Amino acid sequence: MTTKQNCWEFKQCGREPGGSRVAVLGICPAATDASNNGLNCGVNGGRTCWAVAGTLCGGKVQGTFAQKRLACMACDFFQLVRPEEGNQFTLLGPHTRVEDMIRELEEQNREIYDGVPVGLYRSTPAGQLLDANAAMVQLLGYSDHDELLTVNAADLYLDPEARTQWMGMMGAIGLVSHHEVRLRRRDGSTVWVKNTARAVVNDLGQVLYFEGCLEDISERREAEETLAKYQDHLAELVTQRTAELEQAIREAEETRAAVEAVNERLSASEQKYRELIDRSLVGIYRTNFDGVVLEANMALLNMLGYGSAEEINKIGLVNLYEPPEDRLRFVHQVLEGAVTGFETQLRHANGHVIPVSLSAYMVHDEEGNVHLVEGTFEDISARKEAEHALKEAQQATETATARALASERKYREIISGAVVGLFRINYDGEILEANP
Numbered sequence: 001m002t003t004k005q006n007c008w009e010f011k012q013c014g015r016e017p018g019g020s021r022v023a024v025l026g027i028c029p030a031a032t033d034a035s036n037n038g039l040n041c042g043v044n045g046g047r048t049c050w051a052v053a054g055t056l057c058g059g060k061v062q063g064t065f066a067q068k069r070l071a072c073m074a075c076d077f078f079q080l081v082r083p084e085e086g087n088q089f090t091l092l093g094p095h096t097r098v099e100d101m102i103r104e105l106e107e108q109n110r111e112i113y114d115g116v117p118v119g120l121y122r123s124t125p126a127g128q129l130l131d132a133n134a135a136m137v138q139l140l141g142y143s144d145h146d147e148l149l150t151v152n153a154a155d156l157y158l159d160p161e162a163r164t165q166w167m168g169m170m171g172a173i174g175l176v177s178h179h180e181v182r183l184r185r186r187d188g189s190t191v192w193v194k195n196t197a198r199a200v201v202n203d204l205g206q207v208l209y210f211e212g213c214l215e216d217i218s219e220r221r222e223a224e225e226t227l228a229k230y231q232d233h234l235a236e237l238v239t240q241r242t243a244e245l246e247q248a249i250r251e252a253e254e255t256r257a258a259v260e261a262v263n264e265r266l267s268a269s270e271q272k273y274r275e276l277i278d279r280s281l282v283g284i285y286r287t288n289f290d291g292v293v294l295e296a297n298m299a300l301l302n303m304l305g306y307g308s309a310e311e312i313n314k315i316g317l318v319n320l321y322e323p324p325e326d327r328l329r330f331v332h333q334v335l336e337g338a339v340t341g342f343e344t345q346l347r348h349a350n351g352h353v354i355p356v357s358l359s360a361y362m363v364h365d366e367e368g369n370v371h372l373v374e375g376t377f378e379d380i381s382a383r384k385e386a387e388h389a390l391k392e393a394q395q396a397t398e399t400a401t402a403r404a405l406a407s408e409r410k411y412r413e414i415i416s417g418a419v420v421g422l423f424r425i426n427y428d429g430e431i432l433e434a435n436p
Contacts, residue, residue: 003043004042004047005047005080006031006042006043006046006047007028007030007042007046007049009046010077013025013056015027015031015056017031017032025056028056029053029055030048032044032045033045036048040084040085047081048090048092049077050072050075050091057071057072057075114135116135116213118213118214118216119132119135119136119139119140119193119214119216120132120133120135120136120212121133121153121210121214122211123209124209125207125210126152127152127154129148129151130149130209132145132148132149136148139191139216140156140183140185140186141186143186155184156184157182157183157184158181158182158183158190162181162182166195170207174198174201175197176195176196176197178194178195179195180193180195180217180221191216191218192220193217194217195213196212197212198211198212244419248419248420249420251419252419252420255415258414259411259414259415262407262410262411262414263411266407266411269400272396272400273401276396276400277297278297278298280297280299280393281299282376282377282393283296283300283301283303283376283379284374284375284376285375287317287372288372289373291316291317291318291327292317293309296312300377303354303356304346304349304354305348311349320346320347322344322345322347322353326344326345330342330344330358330360334360334362334373338360338361338362339358339359339360339375341357342358342360343355343356343357343358346377354381355379355381356377357378358377358378359376359378360374360375360376361373361374361375415435416435421435
């Protein structure tokens with residue numbers, strides 16, 4: 001007989017007698033198992049190593065063929081020997097007991113069956129449970145496998161009609177996936193499961209039994225029920241909130257109409273105020289602290305004989321004081337606070353001097369710095385006429401200011417009391433104003 005390559009030669013494991021790794025790993029049982037000598041044209045068990053217990057593969061001691069069959073059949077040496085021998089290939093040695101192998105396979109299959117984390121079962125159409133794995137026993141709360149098999153599957157259903165519907169679907173198509181049902185556990189509590197099963201039939205098409213699996217979905221169903229309750233509650237809140245919003249919209253429309261009316265009155269008040277300033281017989285001005293005229297009404301321009309503020313600035317307002325030191329005296333008083341009735345003389349554009357009464361106050365910016373000076377010029381050469389005009393202007397100004405303040409206060413009260421958020425932003429998205 002011609003021998004062929006043995007496993008230790010193929011794997012170069014060094015565990016054959018006299019091998020390089022015998023001192024460390026010992027002699028491989030396949031190299032000394034004379035009962036397998038010659039099988040598959042190998043020396044001893046050299047070409048039936050998968051049937052020899054205790055071999056060392058992948059750095060681990062292997063068990064019996066039943067225990068290591070899957071790994072061995074995927075081995076590259078097994079894949080080499082099998083096609084080489086063809087019809088003469090021998091899987092098991094002469095001393096391998098088929099009964100022992102079958103028993104080991106059954107035990108392994110049972111371990112796999114019981115190790116699956118979902119409930120597996122087999123039952124008859126009449127409801128007799130033929131088998132169930134450990135997860136099924138635990139899912140339904142029974143003490144052991146045998147106790148569960150004494151229960152009829154139909155009695156596990158909380159709703160008998162659900163069992164009837166399931167049986168109808170199984171009879172019609174022979175396969176039902178993801179059927180959700182509520183089952184009764186041994187202690188009377190309930191559990192939601194997802195049942196996926198198939199009907200096993202004989203050659204005549206008669207159903208022998210059902211095979212299926214149960215997956216506990218109680219947490220998911222409880223979450224769904226909680227979500228449904230939350231959604232119902234949310235729907236109630238939405239309905240309530242919708243009614244509130246509709247009321248708020250109505251109130252907002254009323255507020256908007258009121259605000260528009262206030263704005264219209266305020267705009268009219270501002271226009272009237274501007275007209276009063278322009279028609280005032282008193283000169284009104286606005287300057288920076290260097291004396292540059294920023295704004296001046298017609299009365300002031302006419303009083304000094306200039307056509308515009310620009311013409312005054314060409315000469316320089318500070319150069320119109322007569323005597324010049326009155327300018328410094330006036331500025332010092334303004335620095336101390338608002339000034340009224342400051343009498344001096346200003347030179348007219350035609351050269352003559354007119355007596356005037358000046359009033360002024362400083363306007364500060366947001367940082368507290370002097371921003372500008374606002375005030376009035378009064379030609380006191382016709383004091384009585386000027387006092388009368390000034391009184392009318394002051395009364396008009398106070399009335400306009402009071403109305404404006406009242407309008408603004410009412411507008412503020414309306415905005416602050418609005419039940420919807422109102423705000424004003426600039427083009428950069430910065431919020432300039434917002435109600436509470």
